[in-house]
Amino acid sequence: MQLRPRQHLLEIWQAVARHSFDNGEWQWGEWGGRSSVADAERLLCLLYPATEIEPFRLDDPDTTQLDVERALRNAGDSSEIPMNLLEILGDFMENHRGEESPTFAGGYYFAPENPEHELSKEQEEVGVVDSYSMSITLCLATLGFLKVYRGKTQRAGTLARIDKLRDATSARLTAAMVSLLRSFTVNVVDIASDQGQALARLLGRGRLSDRQVLQRFQDRFKSLRALISESVTLGLDTDVADQLRNENRLFECGWAWSLVKDAPEVEVEAQTAQDIGKQPQGVAHAVPYLYFTVVALDGIPALSSERTLVLGLLTAEQQKLADALRLRWEITQQYWSGIARFDAATWPLEEVPWRTTLQQLESEYFSLSVASILVHDLVRRRATDDDLTRTVAVMERLAERGRITSRTAREDPAIGLHNPGVTLPLLGSEEIGPAMKWTMGDFSAQLLKRTVQLCALSRTIGSQDRLLTLAESILDHLWARRVSDGEGVGLWDNVHAVYPESPVRTGPLSWSITERVTECMVAAHALYTQDPIRSSEMTALAQAALSEAAHLFGKEQLEQPAPALKSPQGEEIKGIEADLRRARQLVDKQPGTAHALTLGVLARLYALARARGADARGADARGV
Numbered sequence: 001m002q003l004r005p006r007q008h009l010l011e012i013w014q015a016v017a018r019h020s021f022d023n024g025e026w027q028w029g030e031w032g033g034r035s036s037v038a039d040a041e042r043l044l045c046l047l048y049p050a051t052e053i054e055p056f057r058l059d060d061p062d063t064t065q066l067d068v069e070r071a072l073r074n075a076g077d078s079s080e081i082p083m084n085l086l087e088i089l090g091d092f093m094e095n096h097r098g099e100e101s102p103t104f105a106g107g108y109y110f111a112p113e114n115p116e117h118e119l120s121k122e123q124e125e126v127g128v129v130d131s132y133s134m135s136i137t138l139c140l141a142t143l144g145f146l147k148v149y150r151g152k153t154q155r156a157g158t159l160a161r162i163d164k165l166r167d168a169t170s171a172r173l174t175a176a177m178v179s180l181l182r183s184f185t186v187n188v189v190d191i192a193s194d195q196g197q198a199l200a201r202l203l204g205r206g207r208l209s210d211r212q213v214l215q216r217f218q219d220r221f222k223s224l225r226a227l228i229s230e231s232v233t234l235g236l237d238t239d240v241a242d243q244l245r246n247e248n249r250l251f252e253c254g255w256a257w258s259l260v261k262d263a264p265e266v267e268v269e270a271q272t273a274q275d276i277g278k279q280p281q282g283v284a285h286a287v288p289y290l291y292f293t294v295v296a297l298d299g300i301p302a303l304s305s306e307r308t309l310v311l312g313l314l315t316a317e318q319q320k321l322a323d324a325l326r327l328r329w330e331i332t333q334q335y336w337s338g339i340a341r342f343d344a345a346t347w348p349l350e351e352v353p354w355r356t357t358l359q360q361l362e363s364e365y366f367s368l369s370v371a372s373i374l375v376h377d378l379v380r381r382r383a384t385d386d387d388l389t390r391t392v393a394v395m396e397r398l399a400e401r402g403r404i405t406s407r408t409a410r411e412d413p414a415i416g417l418h419n420p421g422v423t424l425p426l427l428g429s430e431e432i433g434p435a436m437k438w439t440m441g442d443f444s445a446q447l448l449k450r451t452v453q454l455c456a457l458s459r460t461i462g463s464q465d466r467l468l469t470l471a472e473s474i475l476d477h478l479w480a481r482r483v484s485d486g487e488g489v490g491l492w493d494n495v496h497a498v499y500p501e502s503p504v505r506t507g508p509l510s511w512s513i514t515e516r517v518t519e520c521m522v523a524a525h526a527l528y529t530q531d532p533i534r535s536s537e538m539t540a541l542a543q544a545a546l547s548e549a550a551h552l553f554g555k556e557q558l559e560q561p562a563p564a565l566k567s568p569q570g571e572e573i574k575g576i577e578a579d580l581r582r583a584r585q586l587v588d589k590q591p592g593t594a595h596a597l598t599l600g601v602l603a604r605l606y607a608l609a610r611a612r613g614a615d616a617r618g619a620d621a622r623g624v
Contacts, residue, residue, distance in 0.1 A: 001476050003452070003468070005524040009049050009056065010071040012518055015482075015490030016045050017074040019509075024076045026088045031508040035107030036096040038508070040134040041515035043092060046085075047141040048515075051307065052522050058082060059148035082149050086161055089142050093168040101277025102172040104131035104179060108507075110436045113425060117434035126283060126429070128438075129255050129292040132180040133299030139173035140302050143313045167275075170315065174268070175276040177303075177321040180296060182263040182279070184328050185286045186228060186253045187358075188243040198357040199250050203342045205351065218247050220338050228253065228331060252357065253335050254288030255296040257426050257438065261285065272317045285427040287358050290369035291440055293332060297376050300329045330380070337377035340370050347390065349374065352397055358427075364401050364414075365422040365443055368450070371395065375450050379457055388454065388463050395451055396470055402443055404477045405470070408499065417443045419495040419502040441493070444481075445516035448474040452520055456527040464533060471524075478517060483509070492517065531589050542587050542595035549580060549601045556605055559612070572608070576601050 020026055020042070032039060050058045055065050064078035075081050096103050104127035112119055143166065150162050189196040191210055204213045229241040244251060259282030266279070302308060303322040314322060340349040348354075354366035371394055378387055399405045403414045416422075421441030429436035448471060455467040483494045493510035495502050553576060579597050587594040 021074040041511040135176035254293030256284040545598040
């Protein structure tokens with residue numbers, strides 16, 4: 001199906017409103033409040049498009065568009081929707097705040113590794129990187145919404161509620177940023193260790209010795225190693241800097257699944273410390289996870305977006321924290337992009353599936369995670385055509401291996417990517433109760449998101465066409481997985497609609513997949529707001545046609561008397577002149593359109609010349 005972001009988003013909004021509102025009142029339902037991640041994802045299904053796409057704005061009742069209001073009619077009319085959002089966001093901030101500080105509990109997204117065990121309340125309330133990252137996006141969206149809406153209302157009671165929610169949101173944003181800093185880690189390993197050997201095999205792929213791998217690693221990451229050891233201090237163990245100076249060691253960097261055990265507290269000013277309360281102790285082992293690294297990288301750019309800067313959403317202290325996160329964002333992208341493309345002849349990323357170094361887990365999902373980081377890096381540094389072409393091939397292969405663009409076999413193990421999903425043991429969780437795991441079942445949605453992002457990045461027609469075709473195939477797959485009856489109609493995830501032989505699933509709706517599909521549609525909207533790819537061949541054709549048309553137009557004006565301005569002939573001449581002028585304006589950005597306009601001008605000029613010739617022959621026949 002064709003990517004139609006506006007129509008698809010309106011359908012998602014209609015489904016969310018139908019599911020979550022009852023006579024204008026928000027209903028969290030049985031599972032509401034039991035996971036800060038799920039609740040944030042649910043709210044972002046509404047707020048993310050509303051803050052990223054101008055026609056979807058909900059903060060100014062006077063500008064709410066008719067189709068938007070119609071899609072959200074269960075939430076009220078254009079003046080009631082902002083008031084309802086105030087109430088809902090206030091509930092969220094209250095539900096996910098402890099006695100002293102905001103909480104970021106994974107809740108029911110956590111599960112015991114042994115199904116016979118049951119997680120303790122303490123374990124379910126452990127913060128998770130998903131929640132930290134989602135909270136950054138949600139809080140910035142909320143602060144922007146409040147800033148605009150505050151200027152649209154004069155009610156004292158509403159203004160007081162806005163100010164109270166703004167303070168709570170700002171405190172949660174700060175706490176999320178601090179927690180994300182304390183979850184970042186650099187894991188330094190000796191090449192002779194098990195993890196070092198796993199990384200050496202990944203990079204050398206049996207073709208390079210350990211010494212060769214180490215030498216190439218030193219050459220590629222020398223400057224990055226120095227940058228980490230000299231610059232990264234907030235929330236990171238100072239011993240890491242000393243270990244990094246030993247160039248005979250390998251390292252990995254990124255985000256653990258939660259606060260790292262023994263991670264030092266981030267120093268903040270007194271007022272900020274009071275707002276966010278005591279910084280909790282970490283439990284996670286100091287090892288980066290690909291999945292949680294990608295999640296963190298997705299949230300951090302919002303801190304430096306144009307909207308954040310224009311609206312002035314960050315305080316001075318938050319800006320300091322944002323700068324520290326931005327540094328980690330750049331370091332992590334450079335590192336994993338370098339790992340993915342370690343050998344120019346054959347990228348490690350091109351050898352699917354990827355195998356993690358610590359836990360030796362192997363899956364197409366981890367290949368997609370590395371590709372996701374590479375996409376971030378390609379956007380940051382303006383990718384070459386070769387980088388894009390090779391990355392497109394990886395995406396196509398992942399879609400095929402994930403049985404999205406190819407048929408499934410009997411008892412196909414690839415179905416496990418979607419149901420039950422890929423599981424991650426959460427190292428360190430066993431110290432506070434039964435060992436926990438995290439399951440990722442959003443392979444298709446993540447693949448669509450990265451494909452659309454790459455499509456927006458591509459400036460070659462061939463690559464963009466391949467990516468658009470792939471994106472449409474993935475969207476076909478995902479759209480077929482919407483719930484078709486019962487609770488949550490139009491939302492996700494009904495895996496059995498596509499994989500009927502997969503295990504039976506129980507539990508709540510997947511707000512994770514629903515939110516990621518929403519992100520995909522926002523990315524698709526951004527894609528279509530760009531100028532189309534400029535073809536040099538089409539530009540040359542358009543310029544040649546313009547040259548011919550301009551010459552013939554001048555000739556036409558020479559060979560006939562000036563027509564009366566109000567005559568049909570005069571109107572035709574004015575129309576030709578306007579089309580030529582418009583074609584000249586478009587030739588650089590839209591050469592195809594300019595060419596089409598010019599061909600129309602040439603046809604009209606030919607018709608005028610032919611008519612003039614016929615008139616001349618008629619006059620000769622009459623002996624004039």
